[in-house]
Structure formats: structure tokens, C-alpha cells
Amino acid sequence: MPSIETEGLTKRFGSLTAVDHLNFDVEAGEIFGLLGPNGAGKTTTIRMLASLISPSEGYARVSGHDVVKESLKVREIVGILTENPSLYDRLTAYENMEFFAEAYGITDRVERRDRIRELLELFDLWERRDDKAGNFSKGMKQKLAITRAIVHNPEILFLDEPTSGLDPKSSKDIRDLMEELSRRENQTILLSTHRLEDADRLCSRVMIIKDGGSVVVGSPEELRNKIAGTPLLEIRLRKADERIVRSVEALEQVSAVSLDADPGRMLISLDDVEAATPLVVRSVVEAGGMVLSVNVVEPSLEEAYLKLVGGDSE
Amino acid sequence: MRIEKALLVFRKDWREISRNWQVLMPILVVPLLFTVAIPAAIILIPGLMNAPTSSTAFLGLMVENLPGQIQAQLSGMDENQVMIYVMLLYFIAPFFLVIPVMASSVIASDSFAGEKERKTIEALLATPITDGELLFGKALVSFVPSMLVTGGSFLLYSATVDLLTYEMFGRLLLPNLEWVLLIFGLAPTVSLAGIGLTVMISARVKGFKEAQQISAVLVVPILMMLFAQASGVMLFGPLMVGALTLVFILVDILLFRLGVKIFRREKILSQR
Numbered sequence A: 001m002p003s004i005e006t007e008g009l010t011k012r013f014g015s016l017t018a019v020d021h022l023n024f025d026v027e028a029g030e031i032f033g034l035l036g037p038n039g040a041g042k043t044t045t046i047r048m049l050a051s052l053i054s055p056s057e058g059y060a061r062v063s064g065h066d067v068v069k070e071s072l073k074v075r076e077i078v079g080i081l082t083e084n085p086s087l088y089d090r091l092t093a094y095e096n097m098e099f100f101a102e103a104y105g106i107t108d109r110v111e112r113r114d115r116i117r118e119l120l121e122l123f124d125l126w127e128r129r130d131d132k133a134g135n136f137s138k139g140m141k142q143k144l145a146i147t148r149a150i151v152h153n154p155e156i157l158f159l160d161e162p163t164s165g166l167d168p169k170s171s172k173d174i175r176d177l178m179e180e181l182s183r184r185e186n187q188t189i190l191l192s193t194h195r196l197e198d199a200d201r202l203c204s205r206v207m208i209i210k211d212g213g214s215v216v217v218g219s220p221e222e223l224r225n226k227i228a229g230t231p232l233l234e235i236r237l238r239k240a241d242e243r244i245v246r247s248v249e250a251l252e253q254v255s256a257v258s259l260d261a262d263p264g265r266m267l268i269s270l271d272d273v274e275a276a277t278p279l280v281v282r283s284v285v286e287a288g289g290m291v292l293s294v295n296v297v298e299p300s301l302e303e304a305y306l307k308l309v310g311g312d313s314e
Numbered sequence B: 001m002r003i004e005k006a007l008l009v010f011r012k013d014w015r016e017i018s019r020n021w022q023v024l025m026p027i028l029v030v031p032l033l034f035t036v037a038i039p040a041a042i043i044l045i046p047g048l049m050n051a052p053t054s055s056t057a058f059l060g061l062m063v064e065n066l067p068g069q070i071q072a073q074l075s076g077m078d079e080n081q082v083m084i085y086v087m088l089l090y091f092i093a094p095f096f097l098v099i100p101v102m103a104s105s106v107i108a109s110d111s112f113a114g115e116k117e118r119k120t121i122e123a124l125l126a127t128p129i130t131d132g133e134l135l136f137g138k139a140l141v142s143f144v145p146s147m148l149v150t151g152g153s154f155l156l157y158s159a160t161v162d163l164l165t166y167e168m169f170g171r172l173l174l175p176n177l178e179w180v181l182l183i184f185g186l187a188p189t190v191s192l193a194g195i196g197l198t199v200m201i202s203a204r205v206k207g208f209k210e211a212q213q214i215s216a217v218l219v220v221p222i223l224m225m226l227f228a229q230a231s232g233v234m235l236f237g238p239l240m241v242g243a244l245t246l247v248f249i250l251v252d253i254l255l256f257r258l259g260v261k262i263f264r265r266e267k268i269l270s271q272r
């Protein structure tokens, strides 16, 4: 049984269709990424899956429970990091955690205290536990909100832009945490993000949505290769000139060469990078080029993404 | 309904409110005005200056129109005593309905609309707490402090009145049966009606301020009517106070039925 399954999942706000007939499954233990430009419907999708709002059409099941008919059960087993940190500014970090831990059913006092301590220490917030959440910095609030989302060890975790506002170290901590939760605890994680490197690194599969509809689903690798194209060869020279470019272009395996604004950088499209690289390098050298470095440049998920959503992300 | 979940919401809101001066100020200052400042003025000022004759004439006219039962209470008092007695025991009474309504609606708008405005509602609605538990916890946190304030105000008011008038009347004026019924019967039911209305308004608006404004527009006219009636009701004695309490119990039931219908988590989040 998939951990999350949707069929024809749709949400309308008046005449606007925010989410339009989404069909996707997420397997247990998977980290599934939801990508898409602003207003694509990521947050709305997550809200429906977390039983916060109900679909206008279609259905979704989370761990086998219907998000409409068994909404209480769904809310018990999922954890959610909402788009806004949604913390009580007048309560301290500890009081915030205490409230949510109990709301999520951790009724035993000692267990609750230990769990909160463990998590706050993990995020370097334990020392600040008695400070009002309202006095926290943006990133600290985000970390506290993530702590809240996982306090009850949910089977399924929804994270709406988890690394927004975080410094590089904290972002890495969160990524490590997600990997650990998915690998060790077999938690299913659905995350929405604008950081394509994160999605690339973490997700076993991503879905790109636009105007509420799914554009493509697949592993980051599939999307990179299929959509952004094959890898490119990058050669840096001490000095590049037309003669070198022409001699490379003359090779049979080369389909295109571009000389970068950066004076000595050539980007070469090849049908088969591995096989053709030695030939290309030899012809550059023979044409008198002084080679500084040779690299294979993988297309990024970003390129694939930009091709798909038409470049108007962020 | 799991009562411990409702109480959890209650405790959380209680903590928040006790640190929120925007909420605490009005519910502490207004009662102090009614319980200490106004009665002290009524008692002390006529003694300091001689009451102007026009007001004495007005008072005489008013006293003539009082029900016989009260006229009997007034027999043997001098003019000054009559004025103080009628003012303190009857004409101030309606203010003691303002206190619970004001307190409960200030807290309820903070608790419902305020939580929406501060965007904390989403995480709250994501928890496995049901609509009923949430509504009950929040109604309770609006009701309990407002009753504490009302009860405290009554104690303070009785003390002020008795302290300042004992010498003049030779007996304790408060508490009496009408007042006990007013504070422990009518005030709670009126307060519940205020909560019911505020919950309904809060579900429809964006924030605390807006909820307060609409409450003011809706509540003030109702209060005015109450005002006009309450002195009369007090004058007509305990039975009338009891009857009005019953009427408000019915109003409460109606309002809460409606409130439960309107309070749907889906709606609260879908609104912008």
C-alpha cells in the first residue's frame, strides 16, 4: 500500500482551480519532492493531504486513511510544517512544544519532557527554551516549527519549504535529518521546495506542478537527462581562439560548440561524452590550445525545471 | 469530546491571555472604574458640595415613579440618602452586565480571530483536536476569566459601597438578593451570549480588531437595550431578574447551536 495516494485531487477556490486533478503515489520511506513556481498549488496540496482543507473533487488517502472521512486519524499520524511557522509568540519555545506534544497525544509527562529536550538539543535550541518564540529569529522559528512537526514521530511528514530562512549549516542539518528519518525510521516525507539542489540531493522522486496540474513526475536523474539534455564537456584554456573552435567543430562526434564570455571556456555538446572526450582534447591540443582543465558538466535539475515551467520560477 | 483536549486548549489560551496587555487592560480597568471610582464619586461628591436644587427636584420626580415596594424601602431616608441608595443599588446595576460581556468578548475575539490573525491557527487545526474540543476549550477560556472578573468586581463593589455608606445607613446595603441573582444568574448567561456572538463573528473576519469592531457594533445596541431594561428589571425585583436569566439561557442555546454550525475548520482556513 502506498503511503500517500491521490486520484483526481482537485481544489477550487471560487473560480480559481488551485490544484487540478493530481494523481500520484508516494511509497513508504520515500522522500518525495513537490516543485513548482509560486502559486502552483504546493501548499494547497499539502493542506489537503494533512486534512486541513478538503478536496473539491477526487480523493487522497494517507497511510490508507481517507483525508475527508477519517480526518482525525490522518491528523494523528501525520506531521506538518506549515508554510508559516505558526508558533505562539507569547509562549516560550518549551511551552509551544509542550502544547503541541500533548495535542499530538504524548500525554506522559516524563516522556514528553525527554522528547522535547532531545529535539531542542538537536536543533541547538535547548539553551533558548525559556525565551518567547516571538523573540526568535526567522531561522530559529523555522527550526522550532520543524521540531514541532516531528515531535510525535509521525509516520508521514509534510514539509512546506523546510529550509526557507535557514543558514547553510541549519539547512544541512535539516537535510541530514530528513535523510535519517526516511532511511532509519522509514518515515515518508513529502516536501515542497524552491531549492532545486535540495530536491536533487534528497528526493527519490519529484513532481513538478504548474497552475495546479502535474507537469512531470520522475526521479531527479530522469528529469535531468530527459528534459535538460545530455551532459556537456567543458574545457578551460589559457586562451581560446577561432582556430581551436573550428578544429573542434570539425570533429564528427561534436554537435555544437559555444565559446563562453569567460574568455577561455568552451562548452561542447557531444553525443557520447565518455567516448569523445579524448578525441576532443587531442584536437584542441593539436590546434595549439593550452588546456587548463577538462570537466563533464551534468545538466542540473534547475535546467530541467526551468525548461518545464517556462523560466518564471521564484 | 475528550475533555482533557479541551482543557489543553484552555490552558494554552489562558497562558497567552495572561501575557497579553491588549486583552488584560480593558478587562481590568473597566471593572475598576465601575466598582471603585463611580460609587465613590456618587457617595462622596454630594456630601462635599450641596446637591443643586434642580437635581433634587429631578430625583423627587423619579422617586415618585418608583414601584411601591421600593418606595417602602426609602421611607424614613433623607434626600441625600435616597439618591445614594437608588443610584448604588439600582442604577449602577446594568454596568455589571457590561463587565462580563466586555471581558468575554474581548477574550473570545483574541482567542478566535486573534489566532487567525497571528497565523497560529493553521498548526492548531492540523493537530488531532476536534472542532468540538477546540470550540469548548476556547469558549471556556473566554467564560472563566470573565466570571472571575465579574465576581471580583462584585466583591470590590460591595466592599466599597458598604465601607462608604455604613455610617450613613447604619447597615450593610450589599449583597442583597437582587444583586446575587444579577451577578451569579444573569451575568453568566449574558456573558455566554457575548461569547456565542463573538465566535460567530470571529469565524467570518480576518483579525482581532475587525472582530472587536463588529462585536462593538452588534453588542453595543444590545447593551443599550439591556441598559434601559436592567434598571427597570432590578426595580421589579428578584423574580424579574430570574425571568430575564431564563430568557438568556434560551438565547445562549440558540447562539451556541449556530456557533457550532459556523465553526468549521475548513472555513476558517479557506478564508482570506
Ligand SMILES: Nc1ncnc2c1ncn2[C@@H]1O[C@H](COP(=O)(O)OP(=O)(O)OP(=O)(O)O)[C@@H](O)[C@H]1O
Pocket (backbone or CB within 6 Å): A013, A016, A017, A018, A036, A037, A038, A039, A040, A041, A042, A043, A044, A045, A083, B269, B270, B271, B272
Ligand atoms: N484560501 C484561499 N482562498 C483563495 N485562493 C487561495 C487560497 N489558498 C490558495 N489560494 C490560491 O491557490 C493558488 C495556489 O496557492 P498555493 O499557496 O497552494 O501555492 P504554492 O505552490 O504553495 O505557492 P508558493 O510557492 O508561493 O508557496 C494560488 O493562486 C492562491 O492564490
Ligand SMILES: [Mg+2]
Pocket (backbone or CB within 6 Å): A042, A043, A044, A083, A160
Ligand atoms: Mg506555498
